[in-house]
Amino acid sequence: MDYLVQLFQSLTVQALAPSTAAFAIAAIGLNVHFGFAGLLNIGQAAFLLLGAYGFAISIDRGLPLFAAVLVALLCALLFAFILGLPTLKLRGDYLAIVTISAAEIIRMVGRSSILTDLTGGSNGITGNTYNGPFQALSPLPDGSTQILWFDYDNNGVNGWWIRIVGWGLVGVFLLLIWALARSPWGRLLKGIREDEDAVRSLGKNVYSYKLQALVLGGLIGAVAGIIYVLPSSVQPDGLGRSTTFFIYTALLLGGAATVFGPVLGAILFFVMRLLIQSLAQSFIPDSIMSTQQTVQFSYVLVGVALMCLIIFRPQGILGNKKELSFSV
Amino acid sequence: MSETTATGTQPGYDYDRVELRKKLATVDKAPGSSKPDSILTVDNVVRRFGGMTAVDVQHVEVQRGAITALIGPNGAGKTTFFNLLTGFDKPNSAPTLTNRGAGTARWVFNGRAMGAVGAAKVAKSGMVRTFQLTKALSRLTVMQNMLLGARDQPGENFFVAIVKPLWKAREAEIEAKAADLLKRFKLYEKKDDYAGSLSGGQRKLLEMARALMSDPAMIMLDEPMAGVNPALTQSLLGHIQSLRDEGTTVLFVEHDMHMVRHISDWVIVMAEGRIVAEGPADTVMDDQAVIDAYLGAHHDTDLGDDSLLTDESIEELEAEVKEEDAARVETEHNEEGKA
Ligand SMILES: Nc1ncnc2c1ncn2[C@@H]1O[C@H](COP(=O)(O)OP(=O)(O)O)[C@@H](O)[C@H]1O
Numbered sequence A: 001m002d003y004l005v006q007l008f009q010s011l012t013v014q015a016l017a018p019s020t021a022a023f024a025i026a027a028i029g030l031n032v033h034f035g036f037a038g039l040l041n042i043g044q045a046a047f048l049l050l051g052a053y054g055f056a057i058s059i060d061r062g063l064p065l066f067a068a069v070l071v072a073l074l075c076a077l078l079f080a081f082i083l084g085l086p087t088l089k090l091r092g093d094y095l096a097i098v099t100i101s102a103a104e105i106i107r108m109v110g111r112s113s114i115l116t117d118l119t120g121g122s123n124g125i126t127g128n129t130y131n132g133p134f135q136a137l138s139p140l141p142d143g144s145t146q147i148l149w150f151d152y153d154n155n156g157v158n159g160w161w162i163r164i165v166g167w168g169l170v171g172v173f174l175l176l177i178w179a180l181a182r183s184p185w186g187r188l189l190k191g192i193r194e195d196e197d198a199v200r201s202l203g204k205n206v207y208s209y210k211l212q213a214l215v216l217g218g219l220i221g222a223v224a225g226i227i228y229v230l231p232s233s234v235q236p237d238g239l240g241r242s243t244t245f246f247i248y249t250a251l252l253l254g255g256a257a258t259v260f261g262p263v264l265g266a267i268l269f270f271v272m273r274l275l276i277q278s279l280a281q282s283f284i285p286d287s288i289m290s291t292q293q294t295v296q297f298s299y300v301l302v303g304v305a306l307m308c309l310i311i312f313r314p315q316g317i318l319g320n321k322k323e324l325s326f327s328v
Numbered sequence B: 001m002s003e004t005t006a007t008g009t010q011p012g013y014d015y016d017r018v019e020l021r022k023k024l025a026t027v028d029k030a031p032g033s034s035k036p037d038s039i040l041t042v043d044n045v046v047r048r049f050g051g052m053t054a055v056d057v058q059h060v061e062v063q064r065g066a067i068t069a070l071i072g073p074n075g076a077g078k079t080t081f082f083n084l085l086t087g088f089d090k091p092n093s094a095p096t097l098t099n100r101g102a103g104t105a106r107w108v109f110n111g112r113a114m115g116a117v118g119a120a121k122v123a124k125s126g127m128v129r130t131f132q133l134t135k136a137l138s139r140l141t142v143m144q145n146m147l148l149g150a151r152d153q154p155g156e157n158f159f160v161a162i163v164k165p166l167w168k169a170r171e172a173e174i175e176a177k178a179a180d181l182l183k184r185f186k187l188y189e190k191k192d193d194y195a196g197s198l199s200g201g202q203r204k205l206l207e208m209a210r211a212l213m214s215d216p217a218m219i220m221l222d223e224p225m226a227g228v229n230p231a232l233t234q235s236l237l238g239h240i241q242s243l244r245d246e247g248t249t250v251l252f253v254e255h256d257m258h259m260v261r262h263i264s265d266w267v268i269v270m271a272e273g274r275i276v277a278e279g280p281a282d283t284v285m286d287d288q289a290v291i292d293a294y295l296g297a298h299h300d301t302d303l304g305d306d307s308l309l310t311d312e313s314i315e316e317l318e319a320e321v322k323e324e325d326a327a328r329v330e331t332e333h334n335e336e337g338k339a
């Protein structure tokens, strides 16, 4: 019994962790690309990484917090334009190819030793060089607070303050997407996802709308990057291809083209992985599977879960079967 | 909404069809003839795919306020011609940096040169087309499909979209208009279904209704009747004619000769990329060039003559065919003999 209670508690702690909030935000951004506009962006992690670099480096160079956020957003904006301007006039596949390679380029450049002064090379940037101003902004009194079994410092690097801001931002973006999804703008994006020539024949500037979607999802991704690195550090290799695929997993799990799906998916993704890992650790003897291996095992099972999902419920948990499936 | 067309308000539009037909009766019945009041004038449009010339139109005009049929055998280049005119494809003869003079492609719609205009702008200027292979937006509802066709919805701007009160009023207007059109096309009961669940014919209807949401000055229909339930074609023909009566010029591609004879004021015939004949429906069918290019020797028994084929006429036909076969065998024989 004790074991189950502890397991449940650790799962809920993981569900509300800042990294889960960051993933949820990243998936909300990717949903604008993939779910609504049908843009196959396979480099969402690069938007996170650029946001993180822009933010961390700006603060390190003495810019105030809001200016640093602005720099992070500008980096993502520029990246979206560089990716989108040449490819969005072409067939969809081109964007996919360009995003996947551009994301790798960003990561490789970030970790290269030439830029060590700026990006810290492959070691990255440690959190204490940039999280000061964010901590200073907290209105919470010092000390720690316990609610149920959630017990954190009010203002610590990984405490209540970052959780409140992270999940608050999730709420803000949910509201924004909800408003957009029901609007004529959202309708146009969905139309483009279905058949862009049809939308063009109705007198709409498809190129401009695709670019708008790419930029919006990218900016949201940059914010996710900031939230992701605030309680930890900027690690280029921690925001690589696999991160993009995890974000996709979260999105598809919850349901693309729904408003709340990306958030539900992100939470489920982390909780499921931790659950598999914990169970494997407790019940499979070390001689068969070491602790290190249980982590990998959890990824394998998440992959299997994703396959089952695509086969049995392609629209995701919240999706409408008729509205969104992978076929077509 | 300068391009919109409310009944009886466009100067120069022939709302009276009898008048229009009288005017067209005076037009020269030859390929590329000039019309009294052309809404669309096309010059030197050439499109090649590899070595094959799909479209080579020297000059053609479309009369404002008329229902013009564009007919021709499969592969004549009708769809390609539509794609070129509406900005979905680019002619090989398009003006280049070094050559923008005579002989380059040029077409004018409603007084505006359209040569280098993108597909969206073409549609915005009032020339809206439908597709031979329907493009219903499957995972949007029928109503959402319709609303997408409307113009001047401020909520299609990102920043306006966030604040619903800014676009709510316009949305109500276009919803009412969409409901009207859907009722006309017998799709109103389906308005909340996904477009992907419609039958092929219903999708055709939806695509046409959607195109009408923007009150185009001219609508271009690529095989609007293909796949539509015969019970519905009659009423659809009625809709197309009332469209014309209300101020929309119609240019359509069709294979169904009943339909062509029944509703068109003017027929343009294409074969192998060229315009080979033009004229009113009842006379153009007798044109030798048309018969050769398209209709075949038995056209008068198969071209929407309202008389049904009787057993007698079928027998007659069969006899004719046999005769021809015999003749061909004979000539082949002769040729072999010569060789
Ligand atoms: N994208 C393309 N690539 C190569 N050939 C094409 C293409 N589109 C059309 N064609 C060719 O051009 C000719 C005209 O086609 P089309 O305009 O579809 O004829 P229609 O609509 O009159 O039946 C056909 O021979 C067709 O095979």
Ligand SMILES: [Mg+2]
Pocket: B078, B079, B080, B132
């Ligand atoms: Mg065709």
